[in-house]
Structures are given as structure tokens and as C-alpha cells.
Amino acid sequence: ALPNVVILATGGTIAGAGASAVNSATYAAAKVGVEKLIAGLPELGKVANVRGEQVFQVASESLTNDNLLVLAQRVSALAKQPDVDGIVITHGTDTVEETAYFLTLTVHTNKPIVMVASMRPGTALSADGALNLYDAVSVAGSKDAMGKGVLLTMNDSIESGRDVSKNFNIKPSAFVSQWGSLGMVVEGRNYWFRAPVKRHTMNSEFDIDTIKSLPPVEIAMGYEGVASTAIDALGKSGIKALIHGGPGNGSVADRIVPSLQKVRADGIVVIRSSRVPDGFVIRNAEQPDDKYDWVVAHDLRPQKARILAMVALTKTSDTKELQRIFWEY
Numbered sequence: 316a317l318p319n320v321v322i323l324a325t326g327g328t329i330a331g332a333g334a335s336a337v338n339s340a341t342y343a344a345a346k347v348g349v350e351k352l353i354a355g356l357p358e359l360g361k362v363a364n365v366r367g368e369q370v371f372q373v374a375s376e377s378l379t380n381d382n383l384l385v386l387a388q389r390v391s392a393l394a395k396q397p398d399v400d401g402i403v404i405t406h407g408t409d410t411v412e413e414t415a416y417f418l419t420l421t422v423h424t425n426k427p428i429v430m431v432a433s434m435r436p437g438t439a440l441s442a443d444g445a446l447n448l449y450d451a452v453s454v455a456g457s458k459d460a461m462g463k464g465v466l467l468t469m470n471d472s473i474e475s476g477r478d479v480s481k482n483f484n485i486k487p488s489a490f491v492s493q494w495g496s497l498g499m500v501v502e503g504r505n506y507w508f509r510a511p512v513k514r515h516t517m518n519s520e521f522d523i524d525t526i527k528s529l530p531p532v533e534i535a536m537g538y539e540g541v542a543s544t545a546i547d548a549l550g551k552s553g554i555k556a557l558i559h560g561g562p563g564n565g566s567v568a569d570r571i572v573p574s575l576q577k578v579r580a581d582g583i584v585v586i587r588s589s590r591v592p593d594g595f596v597i598r599n600a601e602q603p604d605d606k607y608d609w610v611v612a613h614d615l616r617p618q619k620a621r622i623l624a625m626v627a628l629t630k631t632s633d634t635k636e637l638q639r640i641f642w643e644y
């Protein structure tokens with residue numbers, strides 16, 4: 316018997332439509348409903364019994380914290396149903412890495428949760444959404460995809476939802492995980508090469524079923540000539556944590572260090588991350604994190620560090636605990 320897979324649709328280019336077949340970059344995202352997506356891909360019926368739910372219909376850059384909670388609660392509820400074997404989430408590419416990490420941290424299940432997106436709308440030449448969606452449904456219905464955390468299928472690859480980021484804003488090969496893909500999916504068969512070692516899903520201490528709201532966490536970038544204007548304003552805005560996306564090894568311009576110290580003295584958690592796509596931030600290198608009571612973001616880019624900070628702050632604001640969490644997830 317075929318597995319039962321639910322497709323939760325949220326919008327993005329995979330539901331996009333352009334004026335003509337040559338419009339690969341100029342088009343409207345979030346136009347096509349999930350029923351039409353499914354009806355347009357009868358091959359899905361060969362790998363799973365599929366049904367769809369339209370959760371949102373938005374471009375992913377406009378998703379909110381409340382949207383994350385609604386989506387994760389729905390995924391969690393579906394994962395508890397005995398008649399659901401796997402869940403696929405269609406999403407815009409711009410922030411799919413953030414939603415994927417949020418679900419990785421908060422949904423307690425071993426069942427496959429597979430994010431999918433596309434770089435070209437279905438109306439374009441060489442549209443990538445149909446194969447990406449076929450791959451996602453096939454992976455979500457596979458027993459061997461269980462217990463591997465939230466996944467993303469794009470461009471034949473199976474990526475870890477924790478590690479993956481959008482690294483190119485035009486090509487179908489847009490998504491990269493700095494520690495490598497987990498595997499590939501080809502003609503409905505999975506080929507695995509790696510497994511995640513960070514805590515996720517069943518093994519997470521966070522659970523969407525007990526999270527009712529997320530605290531405000533914002534990001535300030537570091538760059539040549541940076542002033543303290545943004546940090547000073549954010550420090551007065553009611554945030555619970557501030558992510559600093561610094562250059563290099565998360566370095567911080569000496570002229571803004573006093574502003575970050577003031578933010579910390581006011582009870583806001585300061586988290587030092589790097590704007591460099593790959594690598595990781597080392598504690599007490601570049602800045603004396605122990606002395607300033609700052610947390611370092613390990614290998615998480617600023618936008619992923621923000622997701623973990625929001626989730627972690629639902630449980631603790633103790634900086635030693637938060638640092639442990641940043642090492643473990």
C-alpha cells in the first residue's frame with residue numbers, strides 16, 4: 316500500500332505564475348492553490364496517497380512569528396495522526412531555511428517532514444517545482460527518511476533543514492548546506508550519505524505543543540563604518556535578544572562594543588554570529604564573550620541564530636544555558 320502524505324502549502328514561487336514562459340525571474344509568487352498543484356502532477360499518485368491543505372498563500376519573506384506557530388502546530392497535529400506517514404510543506408525559497416530550522420527544533424516526531432520550494436514558477440521554461448515536489452512527496456513517504464530531522468528537497472538533493480541555506484538567488488541549484496547534503500533522491504529512490512548529529516525533532520527539549528508565543532529577537536549587521544544607531548534603537552524596542560551578524564569570526568567594531576554592553580546590561584541577550592556564509596564563531600576569539608556575558612551562535616547564520624534564540628528563550632534566559640543550547644542544536 317502507498318504511504319499517506321499531506322502537502323501543506325504556504326505559497327512561494329512553487330505556487331507562482333508568470334506572464335510568459337520566458338519569465339523565470341519576473342513573476343508573481345503565491346498564486347496557485349494546492350489543489351491545482353496536486354492536480355498538475357498526476358505522477359504523485361504513483362508514490363503516495365496525497366492530499367493538500369492550503370495553510371497560507373504568501374511570499375515567504377512576509378511570514379511572521381505567528382505564521383511559524385500556526386504551521387508548526389498543524390505539522391505537529393498531523394504527525395500525531397496514525398493515518399499520516401509523512402508531511403510535505405511547499406514554501407517560498409527566501410526564508411524556507413528559517414521555517415525548516417524552526418520545525419526542526421519544535422516538532423516532536425520521527426515521521427518525515429520535507430520542505431520543498433522552487434526557483435522558477437511553474438509557467439517558466441525548465442520550471443523546477445514539479446520535480447522538486449515529486450521528490451519531496453517521495454521522500455516524505457519513505458521509511459528511510461524517518462528520524463533524520465526536517466529535510467528540504469531541491470535540485471535532486473536532500474538537505475538538512477538545520478544546515479541548509481539559500482546561497483544563490485536565481486539558479487535552481489540555489490541551496491547549499493555547508494556540512495554537505497544528506498543525500499539525493501533520484502526517480503523516487505533515496506540515496507543517503509550523511510546523517511545530522513545536532514539535536515532535532517524527537518530529541519529536542521522544545522515542543523511546539525507547549526509554545527504559545529515567541530519573544531521578539533532582532534538582528535544588527537556589522538560592516539565598515541557601522542554606527543551604533545541600530546543597536547541603540549533596538550535596545551529600547553522591547554527585544555529579548557539581539558543577534559549581531561558581524562564580519563569574519565563574528566568580529567565587532569570597537570566603537571559599537573559599549574552599545575552592545577549596554578544592551579546586555581539592560582537584560583537583553585547578546586548573541587555574536589557571523590555574516591560569513593560558512594564556518595563558525597569561536598567563543599572568546601575576537602571578543603571576550605565570558606567577560607561581557609555574550610553568547611556565540613556556533614555555525615548558525617544570523618537568520619538561523621534568531622530562530623534558535625526565539626525558541627530557546629521560551630525556556631530560559633540564562634546565558635550559560637543558552638550557550639549550551641547553541642552548541643547542541
Ligand SMILES: NC(=O)CC[C@H](N)C(=O)O
Binds near residue numbers: 328
Ligand atoms: N523562489 C522563491 O520562492 C522566491 C519567491 C518569494 N520571494 C518567496 O520566498 O516566497
